[in-house]
Amino acid sequence: MRYVLALDQGTTSTRAILFDEDLRPVFSAQEEFEQHFPHSGWVEHEADDLWQTSLRTMRGAMEKGGVTAGDVAAIGITNQRETTVIWDRATGKPIHRAIVWQDRRTAEVCEALKEAGHEPMVTERTGLLLDPYFSGTKVKWLLDNVEGAQARAEAGELAFGTIDSWLIWNMTGGKAHVCDATNAARTLLYNIRRGEWDAEICALLDIPMTLLPEVKDCDAEFGSTDVLGGETPILGVAGDQQAATVGQACFEPGMLKSTYGTGCFALLNTGDTLVQSQNRLLGTIAYQFGGKVTYALEGSIFIAGAAVQWLRDGMGMIEDAKETQAMAEAADEGQNVILVPAFTGLGAPHWSPNSRGAIFGLTRNTGPKELARAALQSVGYQTRDLIEAMRNDWDTRALGTVLRVDGGMAFSDWTMQFLADICGAQVDRPEVLETTALGVAWIAGKGAGIYPDAEEFAKGWALDRRFEPAMGKAERSALYQGWSRAVKGTLGY
């Protein structure tokens, strides 16, 4: 039996999953690692934790199945995007902890660049906005704040990488300094029209281009590793949201997936066309196979399942996320409590890093059930904001109103039904919810010659459950108006 090993290095945990020849997940291992919050709005990871958990979970999954390196046809890597590491090329040691995508420390730098009028140029070339979310200003912060870093970068002594790049550097013993096009597309430094690092943007941020990795197709050869006990090739790499787009087989323009984990990321395949959003969505690379780029429009929401975590850890109202289903069902229908979970600002389409969360519509009768329902509903409302923006940006006739969902929160039937209701869209939940790992496993296994082409792979997508909109138009519109008013109340709070 031959296997493909998918490594999914996420924001809160690292997972390794072995897929068999029929693309079924058969053995896996998972480890959480520490989150560091040194100041309000700052989020860091020890880069070495990301590497060590990757190593242990890959080995752990293999041990569970009694699988040896000789049985592994290829490795695929998918990862939390935008998170930034800089390391010393000679020692392989990071010069600082990794700065995580959620980190807001560069809000002022972004504001100053916007005020100086640079945003239209940056957006035109990268598809992104001047927001602290992306890697570029995090790289600048590291070079400005770690003693001697700027000079060492200019002397070619340092290397920058997104997490795929950092893991591959370690897996290949420092032989490969590479990343894939989807990860490059999230740095703010990569021109996604021309497919190259952008010298002008790098100069604007004082980032020497010697820091940057070589960019490859998602299905390229990324090097090989002997850390599993024998030489194993790395044949697939993609950012986690892009890997989920592939795993959901969203290969045709107009196909849309939405992943509900800590945050929510909706990607709409726009084919050969890079849509210049007029509604504050992102243009990005969905995937790049054999030198051919397929673009996507992306809406990024920072808090989705994290609102449920807040009910559990912050408010102590529940012990398990699953309890929210029964609570939402039992909530008082007469109350319209709205939670805007802008805990770390608002992402697309508002991009308001300084907003903070709020609850509207409280009465003397409001209790945990109504708050639980509001938390689940906030995910639907935020998705509707994204879908509205997508409909305004892209040919609405071609834009399917089918949403393929995945991620931990997609297990919640109540949330998925509300999503269908408030968006007026069909919501399809597949049998395999590990779509991120599945997507990159397929890319790597295709390269190794053990998995089929895209068309055959897409035929294997199987529906678990379809949620059809059941809410009347008037109710949908009244609820959404209430949400829109609530969001306005939090902007810039």
Ligand SMILES: Nc1ncnc2c1ncn2[C@@H]1O[C@H](COP(=O)(O)OP(=O)(O)O)[C@@H](O)[C@H]1O
């Ligand atoms: N049954 C459920 N109902 C509501 N939320 C859920 C449920 N199961 C998981 N979640 C939420 O989904 C998130 C976990 O999803 P996951 O895809 O593992 O996230 P990530 O990869 O971002 O860590 C958590 O924030 C959790 O609160």
Ligand SMILES: O=P(O)(O)OC[C@H](O)CO
């Ligand atoms: O690690 P996740 O699943 O929370 O995904 C993080 C995203 O890639 C951030 O852009």
